[in-house]
Amino acid sequence: MTTTTLEKAPLEKTPPAEALKGVPGLTRPSQPAHIIKDDAEAIAVAEALARDVIGTASQRDQNRDLPVAELNAFSQSGLWSINVPKAFGGPEVSYATLTRVVQILSAADPSLAQISQNHLGVVAAIRTVSDEAQQCLLFGEVLKGVRFGNAFSEFGSKRAVDFETRFTDAGDHVIVTGRKFYSTGALLAHRVPIVALDDQGRAWYAIADRDAPGLTVINDWSGFGQRTTASGTVILDQVKVPKTHLVPGYKGYETPTADGAIFQIIQVSVDIGIAEAAIKDTIEFVRTRTRPWVDSGLDRASDDPYTIQAIGGLTLRLHAAEALQEKAGLAVDAAVAAPSAESVAKAQIAVAEAKVLSTEIAIEATNKLFELAGTRSTLAEHNFDRHWRNARVHTLHDPVRWKYAILGNYALNGVNPPLHAWS
Structure with missing residues (x-):
């Protein structure tokens, strides 16, 4: 195409x-x-x-x-x-x-x-x-053209890595039972990968057909941001999955691989995109609609030196996040091509750096929009609050305070990041 x-x-x-x-x-x-x-x-x-x-x-x-x-x-x-x-x-x-x-x-x-x-x-x-x-x-x-959704996370577990969904062996297929939430894309998928444990407690991706009997996707995502991801509930009631579609996901974290870094770096890209859109809307609104402050003596809000400085700072940090994203992408490429404890750790650290900056610029840019654009920008007709809502919700995927800890421990003590999908 x-x-x-x-x-x-x-x-x-x-x-x-x-x-x-x-x-x-x-x-x-x-x-x-x-x-x-x-x-x-x-x-x-x-x-x-x-x-x-x-x-x-x-x-x-x-x-x-x-x-x-x-x-x-x-x-x-x-x-x-x-x-x-x-x-x-x-x-x-x-x-x-x-x-x-x-x-x-x-x-x-x-x-x-x-x-x-x-x-x-x-x-x-x-x-x-x-x-x-x-x-x-x-x-x-x-x-x-087949689309995978997901049925990974569970709502009531103690930690994100604790799963209650399990499958049992039934010959040429397995039978999956459980309940999932935050199932982004499952409603609109062709196949739904389900994280389910075997009898040894190992996590697999059981990739079920979206129309499989017993698989129900409920459109009940009510988060105030990322509103149209349909990240709702998936109910699994004796769902049959052929073993041809049973993927041993746990192997991706038994030894160093780039799998966790790949899941993470895509989160980075979503946040940078939100920041980019917010900064673009800020600049356009300030240029065309915002009134200069009464004490400035200026005819145009875009000539306000404090606004100019703020836009410069936002643009700089956006570009820095993009640079770290590109650097992290290349580090992931290296880890995919030759996975080792060293190459995977380098990829994880590069992604963690990008994750910190992408989170911070997404939150800052979407908040600064209103400060710089002024009261008019809060009118419902513009719906600019969607940028902040999207950033605030999406950046909760994993806490940046732990990214700082991972970066510091690696630099100070030579401790590699843990191997899981959040690292």
Whole structure:
């Protein structure tokens, strides 16, 4: 799919969230997804898609309209298979490019960008832990346009890594029972990877069909930010999953691999995209609508030296976050190519640095918007509060105070970060 093709293909009207309640699943795409050929095309396609979705993103946020048509265009564009290895027919772009793609989409609609996060992470995990036959099968599905959602986290567990969902062996398949929450993308997925424990307490990805009997996705996400990710509840009542789709995810954390860093770096990209959008809206509003302060003696708010300084600081920190994101992406590439305790730790540390700065600039930029743009910017017609709401909710994924601790312990005591999906 070329950039021109994306621009000429208008999106269908997005049905409201209510219209999807009770729907057992979504049909598979009628045509195979496009396959991106290289890093440059991935960026170009992302930019074209962003232009298509940005105009209605605020309305979707206000109405909680799920991005159904937008998501179909996103996954069919080929951007959901960009980390499939070349050996299996994928483009295998650099993770520096992948994160740039997610940032571009996040600046247009961060909910849409976040929906892809777990899919891309699971694709990376399949590369790490699956045997060749399973890789061939699952990568083949992804290249055709199949979307993975997720059913990872659980609402009532003591810690995020404590899972009660389990599966039992039933011959050529397993049977999964449990309940999940924060299941981003599951409602709109074709397949739902479920984190479930075996009888030894090891965590697997049981990749269930979205329409499998006993699998229910409830559209009950009520968070005040990232409102259209449909990150609600998944109920698993004796769900059958063929062993061909049972992925030994635990192997990605038994020895050093880049899996955790990959899950984390995509979070970075979502936050940088939110910050980018907020700064852009701040600049445009100050230039065109904000009145200069009464004591300034100026005709234009954009000539206010304090505002100029503040915009300079925000822009600087945004660019610094982008630079750390690119550096982290290259470190992830190195860890994927040659995983070792050293290369993986370097990737984790680079991602942690980017995570700290991306969180801080997202919160700062979305808050500073109102201070610099003034009271007019708080009017509901602008819906600028969506930037702050999205940043505040998404950056809660994992606490930055622990990232600082990881960075300090590595620098001071040579202690490598722990191996899990939050590190």
